[in-house]
Amino acid sequence: MKNQKIKFSVLMSVYSKEKPENLSKAIESIINQTLKPDEFVIVKDGPLSLSLNKIIENYKKQNSIIKVVSLDKNVGLGRALNEGIKECTNQYIARMDSDDISVEDRFEKQIDFISKNMEYDVFGGDIVEFDDSTNKIISKRTAPKTSLEIEKYIKKRNPMNHVSVIFKKDSVVEVGGYLDCLYFEDYYLWARMLKSGKKMINIDEILVKVRSGLDMSNRRGNLKYIKHIINFENKLLKLKIINIFYYIYNTFCRVLIAIAPNKLRYSIYQKKLRNKL
Numbered sequence: 001m002k003n004q005k006i007k008f009s010v011l012m013s014v015y016s017k018e019k020p021e022n023l024s025k026a027i028e029s030i031i032n033q034t035l036k037p038d039e040f041v042i043v044k045d046g047p048l049s050l051s052l053n054k055i056i057e058n059y060k061k062q063n064s065i066i067k068v069v070s071l072d073k074n075v076g077l078g079r080a081l082n083e084g085i086k087e088c089t090n091q092y093i094a095r096m097d098s099d100d101i102s103v104e105d106r107f108e109k110q111i112d113f114i115s116k117n118m119e120y121d122v123f124g125g126d127i128v129e130f131d132d133s134t135n136k137i138i139s140k141r142t143a144p145k146t147s148l149e150i151e152k153y154i155k156k157r158n159p160m161n162h163v164s165v166i167f168k169k170d171s172v173v174e175v176g177g178y179l180d181c182l183y184f185e186d187y188y189l190w191a192r193m194l195k196s197g198k199k200m201i202n203i204d205e206i207l208v209k210v211r212s213g214l215d216m217s218n219r220r221g222n223l224k225y226i227k228h229i230i231n232f233e234n235k236l237l238k239l240k241i242i243n244i245f246y247y248i249y250n251t252f253c254r255v256l257i258a259i260a261p262n263k264l265r266y267s268i269y270q271k272k273l274r275n276k277l
Contacts (some may be wrong), residue, residue: 006111008092008166009039013080015098020051022099027059029101035093035108040066043084046074070105078178078185085169086178088136094166101134101209101233109205110166121198122169122190126161127204138212143202153243154191156250160200162186164207171198183225184232191241229254 010030014023030040040063042056060066069087071080085093092114096102099203114123118224129139144153152161172189175196181188190200236242242250 001183005198006092006115007038007090008094008107008111009041009088009090010037010094010096011041011081011088012096012098013043013045013077013084014048014052014054014056015045015074015080016053018047018048018098020049020055023052023055024097025095025101029104030064030096031063031102032060033102033107034105035111037065037107038090039088041069041084041087042066043069043071043080045071045076045080077181078180081185082177085172088169091169092166093169093172095163096208097163097210099211100163103207103209105209107165109203110207113203115168117201119199120169120201121193122160122165122200124165124200124202125207127161127164127208127210128206129210131212134209137209138207141210144191145202145204147199147201148201151194154194155246158184158187158188158190160186160202161208161210163210180230181228181235183228188232188235191236191239195241195257205251220247226255226258229258 012026012030027042030037043058044053045272048056056066056068060068067087069084071083075083081095092111094107096109110123110125114120117123124141124143127139128137128139141161143164144150144159150159171193175189175192175198178185178189179192194200230251233242233247233254236250237244237247
């Protein structure tokens with residue numbers, strides 16, 4: 001299955017609050033892939049701690065594929081990824097988060113699929129979520145698979161697991177890259193790509209193990225988050241991805257979840273919005 005004809009880069013952003021042990025595991029999961037990337041771009045989103053810097057520098061010394069991009073100040077995930085995209089020299093770019101773990105044959109599966117389906121612009125897959133230990137898998141997020149399923153799904157929920165995707169650099173740059181839309185940067189990108197005629201697909205494979213827990217749901221439960229929900233739904237409405245019915249329905253459901261107590265919100269994500277394992 002190994003396919004070295006398609007060159008690809010991996011893009012990861014790291015910021016100061018990342019835990020050193022999580023970053024190490026994330027990097028290890030990339031450099032130990034059965035099909036190794038040609039380039040691994042790590043963006044330092046603002047100043048990092050001594051321990052985080054040391055981890056990145058040590059891996060860079062040992063792995064010639066690692067390229068480090070340092071930003072003077074923290075600019076947020078979307079803008080940091082835009083800077084990283086500029087430094088990626090390959091047409092295909094794989095996303096990776098600094099606290100998640102890619103399964104060891106992720107790229108082998110994805111690149112093999114891409115080589116047979118090059119008409120698509122974004123390629124993703126399924127993820128499983130864990131709390132503390134990868135031995136404690138708590139749920140699975142299954143993505144819609146076909147282009148038609150994605151077009152329907154995007155009206156209500158994000159159709160792509162961001163950390164699992166490989167996208168064409170030119171296709172993303174053409175629509176303006178990641179734009180300012182806090183908490184929804186990737187969702188907004190997929191909506192604009194779909195509107196511009198780009199094609200997306202997900203393979204029926206678990207590609208990444210994603211760190212979850214109460215901290216994740218806590219970030220989606222405050223008044224500021226509600227403002228971002230409304231802002232995002234307005235953008236979808238303006239793009240004509242959704243109509244006024246979906247706008248009201250989506251906004252109501254997301255706000256209701258946002259104002260719920262954190263433990264209840266976490267339970268909703270796991271029991272209603274995920275596939276229980």
